[in-house]
Amino acid sequence: MGLKHRWEFEESARRLCSTETREIDLSASGQLNIALIFLGPYALGMSNLGFLTVHKSMSLFPGIGVERFFFPLEDGIPFPPPYYSFETHRPLGDFHILAFSLSFEDSFDKFPALFSALGIPINAEKRKSRLPLLLAGGAAVASNPRALSRVFDILVTGEAEPILFEMLSRFMKNGLSPDLVADLPGVWVPSQTFSPNPIVKVHDVSSDPAFSHIVSSQNIFGGAALIEVMRGCPRACSFCLARKIYFPPRAVSMLKLMEHFENHPQFSEWGLVAPSLFDHPEITSILEFLAQQKIRLRNSSAKWEKLTVKNLELLRACGVTGLTLAPETGSIRLGKEMGKVLQHEFFFDTLEKIVFQGFSSIKLYFMLGVPSETFEDLDETLSLIEKVKDIEKGRLASLVVSFSGFVPKWGTPWQDAPAPELSELKRRFRYVKNYLQKFAGNLRARFESPKDIVRQAYLAKVGPEFAEELEKEAFEWNAKNQLKKTPPMEADF
Template sequence: MRWEIKKKLQQLRDSELPLIQIKEYGSALVNFALVFPNTYNIGMTNLGFHSIYREVNKRKDSLCHRAFFFGKGFKPYTIEAQKEISSYDIIGFSISYEMDYINILEVLKESNIPLLARDRDFPLVMAGGPAVTFNPEPLSLFFDFFVIGEGEEVIHEIMEVLENNKGAKKNDILEMLSQIEGVYVPLLYQKDRGRVKKRYLRNLNDFFTETAVFTENNEFKDMFLIEISRGCGRNCRFCMAGYCYRVPRIRDLEIVLKRAEFAKKFTDKVGLVGAAVSDYPDIERLSRELMKRNIKFSVSSLRADSLVSPLLEGLSFSNHKTLTVAPEAGSERLRKIINKGIGEEDIYKAAEGAFKFGIKNLKLYYMVGIPTEKDSDIDEMIVFLKNLKYFMINIGNKTGELTVSINPFIPKPFTPFQWFGMEKENILEERIKRIKSTLKPSGIKVINESPRLSVIQASLARGDRESGNLILKAHQRGGKTSDFKNIDINGKDIYFYAYRNLDLYEELPWDIINMGFDEELLKREYKKALKGESTSPCTKEKCKLCMICEK
């Protein structure tokens, strides 16, 4: 082991406070290496990663250790044992982001593990997480099996198969795993078996989805993370989380408060995690109770139309200096098309409400390249942002910063916008440049995601099994994002996958997945988008009557 990696691993281990029992390597029947294919700081902010780590280590006959991507040329070792991941019985990757796909191949290569699933025996290599739930096909060449959906329950069924069949042949184990609902084995998949049904938790209260190892070496520093809700019923047509994590569920208030009290033993601040924290039904009481108990808090996401005074007061109490909301689209017309459900007035009210509680800075998230977007939509966005800056000054907020974050729209599987192609890179560059140059004189800061990288992300999100060879070729050429350019497989390159419009009735690569809702839903929402028609949010009452989602 290179000394700098050994030193780094030891420093990270020394800075950690495990909140669960850590088992020694080899002390259990099945040894599981859980890998996050990005940096330690990013991986340790991922609650899905924490959750699987907790669940495997709860088992008597299994243990779980963690590994991360430390950069090209660095062999991955586990934090707990400083062992090569190839020495474990099974390797599991937690995958949230398409741009990490290339890192996965680097991890396998540096571990001397054959890249292609068909070329290796043991250890087994599996994957789970949001990215592979909505489309595992671009990675199907490299993995023995995938978890489709939420992993807290199904991981126990997987580990039971491994514990009861240690020493069995690989194909026999894969055959047994393929019988588990929510497990997809690419090498054994046959259409006549039916689609792979997504797993989801019916009751969040049955599991702790929270920080399992406390460390300040993460993106949120000294925060203890607690999931308070999962899924979203707002029906935004571009949003993968809103469709892949149906039905929307919440964690009971008393359980959230109990876990926040537990967190006080280690820190004075908790992070509340959910698709739309301000939509949590008991957000007012939760905010008041956390303040009453002297627990500061942060939130993962807010909606401008569901901000309430106790929440804003709580954020101010917690020393928040910036309110972050996402209008997403630059014009009222586009917000109707994406079914965002908020208007300019909601943003004005949010800015004014935040300022009343001393939160002066405002950050807004937008997308460019939304289907049917025109120059006039960008014009409307620019006018609104200038007016918003003047509004902030006129209410007395003369020192507050207005920051705009712009991300290219990326069509995702299992959303009503999956059939739209991505906007061309040069047009995105041009629109972003115009927004920046026009808003800069008004003192508005604009930051943006790279359109070039977004094209790669879109191509991987919408890829098929054949596109896995694009990832393999890019890896073989060096593994940089620039290596995706000027390569193709049978005439198909990243632009083919990113830009093309899909036919409403063609077979899609991800059709092998049963996401748990009526197949016609997405088509209906696609057609409503083109008409600018809205869809009302899902509510508890509406959910009892609606037959779209499988209960």
């Protein structure tokens, strides 16, 4: 990164830093220095409670300095290497531990550029220096840790809160050897064992819910503070990982949430974080409290079958103007196989109530390419969309229908189902797109890239051999860019 680019990076970082409200003091330097890395833009990282929770725990640990790193800092504005931390703009090579928060598999494709810039071999077996120590956790790691088993020294395949304090304590007392933490539940040291540790420890969300200790006006929730109200999902959709990764489902009590809101009066807008918010057993009472306190909600995702008239009225009272629903398909047969029971009359009745209550926008999510799907199933989905148009009669300012593709993932009921071929995905997307072109007005259709879907399916199931692919890409990327590398540091404790 030349002087001009570095100055631009530092200016962008300072500007974003000025948008933050912080609940704790941050320590950027300590006996042990950790770079907490989010492979996505700042706005997305500061909306990720997993990333924020780990950052808070590390920041509160005595003797540890932790700084954030976003790659890229801002969406669509890449900065060339070498790369620098968000807070003090230190080179990444100056840190003892590089800790990656990985929520999505597509972030794996950023490894070649990042590792090349650092001058660190991607394959752990080829790294001569024991520093920096490379650590990764997050939903993408829990989903398919084998893909990263030859890349990282330590993989956290379970929840971080129950083990993070003990892990940091051992590092502070005894040095940075992966072997020191190999026995911790939910921690896998691939150099020590062939398979991940099946024993994990779950966090007591009910007494200690995750919340945003740093709130940025630039987060994707419009600057709202975030709090986790439920971890895990009681449902068992055939394609979804939430039940596997965060089992058992745990809800934060109404009383605990009230206490938290009352202790943070400086925030008038909140986002309630949960895989399935309306499956919280006290959701109506929570909404009543928020409405009484005149707290605005930044939530939109809802389970349509839980949207009673009362809940809809409370959502409107909390300032919610748009709702996101996920029927996934219009086919009753296919819905049952997906674990999404769809009763058409009930669904349409709920949509009528949503429109009547004055919501201005609705977004509907559908999934294509799932096992046993036929074009008759697609026709039923299109008929459902047409019926939605008949119900809303132009009363909505915006009606968005969004189509993604099926990605089989380990640990789900459909883990062994074949991923759809690229040509077949394109064919189905084209079929749906052509049909929807006849609708004018407020309806907009969005389609995930078929190539991205196929890539996700590959990353979700690939094994340890993935390191060889990344090595090749890093070599090619390095040859093209002729990088000025940031040298890795040696241990000083």
